[in-house]
Amino acid sequence: MQKYFTMNKARENKPHIGVFGRCNVGKSTLINKLVGQEISIVSSLAGTTTDAVKKTMEIKGIGAVVLIDTAGIDDTSELGKKRVEKAYEVFSQIDLAIIAFNNDFGNYENKLIDECKRLNIPYVLVYTKSDLLSIRKDLKATIEKTYNHKIIEFSQNNPKSVASLTKKLQNLIPPTSYQKKGILKGLIKENSVVLLVAPIDSAAPEGRLILPQVQLIRDVLDNNAIVIVVKETELEYALKNVYPNPDLVVTDSQVFDYVNKIVPNNISLTSFSIVLARLKGAFEEYVKGTPMLDKLKDGDRILMLESCAHQPTCEDIGRVKLPNMIKKYSQKSVEFDVVAGQSPFPREIKEYVMVIQCGGCVATEKQLHSRLLPIIEAKIPISNYGISIAYMSGIFQRATKMFVKK
Numbered sequence: 296m297q298k299y300f301t302m303n304k305a306r307e308n309k310p311h312i313g314v315f316g317r318c319n320v321g322k323s324t325l326i327n328k329l330v331g332q333e334i335s336i337v338s339s340l341a342g343t344t345t346d347a348v349k350k351t352m353e354i355k356g357i358g359a360v361v362l363i364d365t366a367g368i369d370d371t372s373e374l375g376k377k378r379v380e381k382a383y384e385v386f387s388q389i390d391l392a393i394i395a396f397n398n399d400f401g402n403y404e405n406k407l408i409d410e411c412k413r414l415n416i417p418y419v420l421v422y423t424k425s426d427l428l429s430i431r432k433d434l435k436a437t438i439e440k441t442y443n444h445k446i447i448e449f450s451q452n453n454p455k456s457v458a459s460l461t462k463k464l465q466n467l468i469p470p471t472s473y474q475k476k477g478i479l480k481g482l483i484k485e486n487s488v489v490l491l492v493a494p495i496d497s498a499a500p501e502g503r504l505i506l507p508q509v510q511l512i513r514d515v516l517d518n519n520a521i522v523i524v525v526k527e528t529e530l531e532y533a534l535k536n537v538y539p540n541p542d543l544v545v546t547d548s549q550v551f552d553y554v555n556k557i558v559p560n561n562i563s564l565t566s567f568s569i570v571l572a573r574l575k576g577a578f579e580e581y582v583k584g585t586p587m588l589d590k591l592k593d594g595d596r597i598l599m600l601e602s603c604a605h606q607p608t609c610e611d612i613g614r615v616k617l618p619n620m621i622k623k624y625s626q627k628s629v630e631f632d633v634v635a636g637q638s639p640f641p642r643e644i645k646e647y648v649m650v651i652q653c654g655g656c657v658a659t660e661k662q663l664h665s666r667l668l669p670i671i672e673a674k675i676p677i678s679n680y681g682i683s684i685a686y687m688s689g690i691f692q693r694a695t696k697m698f699v700k701k
């Protein structure tokens with residue numbers, strides 16, 4: 296198996312910290328003390344909304360972070376259950392979790408810790424009301440032994456406990472969460488010429504480019520490089536008449552085959568979907584899982600995952616073009632389910648022989664990671680739109696070779 300250069304875990308330049316705990320455990324006081332001011336990050340629709348509330352704030356000694364206050368995880372009312380679901384969804388966005396608790400530490404807290412471990416998210420255990428009642432000695436010993444984590448005993452009246460919590464957060468925030476993401480990082484340099492191929496068909500939105508195209512243009516400009524954008528119909532003309540020749544061509548996957556025939560072999564070629572997969576998808580898993588396309592049988596079912604809900608068109612890639620291409624390539628009668636956004640999978644994951652994820656331009660790396668984790672754990676092969684198309688078009692090597700470690 297070849298080794299590929301995948302991107303660092305960089306996602307945002309502000310670390311995201313989720314604060315979890317039961318109702319009235321003292322999360323708001325904790326947040327106020329942490330940021331050194333009385334702030335409210337409760338929703339304007341408090342009591343009616345199910346969403347967690349996020350706000351960018353400064354923590355002295357750490358800098359700007361996004362703090363996400365979640366609903367009490369022991370709320371068993373009808374609305375409360377929805378809030379708890381939303382609280383768990385926050386795990387897909389965060390770099391670090393604060394788990395606040397009192398002397399009734401139990402199943403709710405264990406479940407939060409399990410989620411952190413499952414998603415590999417560092418966490419801090421904070422006993423919140425030590426100014427009112429000390430933590431039980433036996434409880435403290437059991438928790439610290441079970442989880443091998445030192446508990447922060449927090450008192451709103453004691454500045455030292457704020458300082459210890461800040462220090463702990465400082466030490467645990469992954470350094471990569473401060474880094475800014477760069478889609479083409481390592482592939483281009485200052486003054487490189489990047490040619491983007493953006494087809495405008497009936498699936499293209501009216502009067503604008505789609506998000507992956509916009510993100511790539513911005514990324515090239517951020518690298519002080521030069522970007523040229525053409526439709527596939529003008530590609531040949533551009534290659535012959537625009538000087539200098541590009542260092543890299545990034546195409547929409549749908550015209551991969553066509554573009555591959557036109558772009559000379561000495562120019563690197565890949566797709567929007569592949570560079571996004573390398574930035575924040577499960578790139579190596581995709582590369583490993585894609586050859587499943589050669590093993591499909593009649594009646595097999597494939598799950599197509601799209602990170603956004605968009606209005607499907609008659610030329611939709613996930614619903615029409617890619618399924619048709621797979622049926623033609625495999626010569627098998629394969630069934631497809633398509634799931635958009637964060638909706639639940641329509642069947643047990645084991646019922647699928649393969650999962651194919653879109654580029655995920657609207658998703659964060661964490662969101663994609665937690666979406667794909669149960670699939671990887673179930674050992675179901677995964678691929679992504681661009682890598683599948685490159686594979687079936689016979690250009691897999693060419694489209695991924697720039698990421699192979701030599």
Ligand code: SF4
Pocket residue numbers: 505506507601602603604605653654655656657658
């Ligand atoms: S999230 Fe996926 S389906 Fe939606 S625009 Fe981005 S790549 Fe396409």
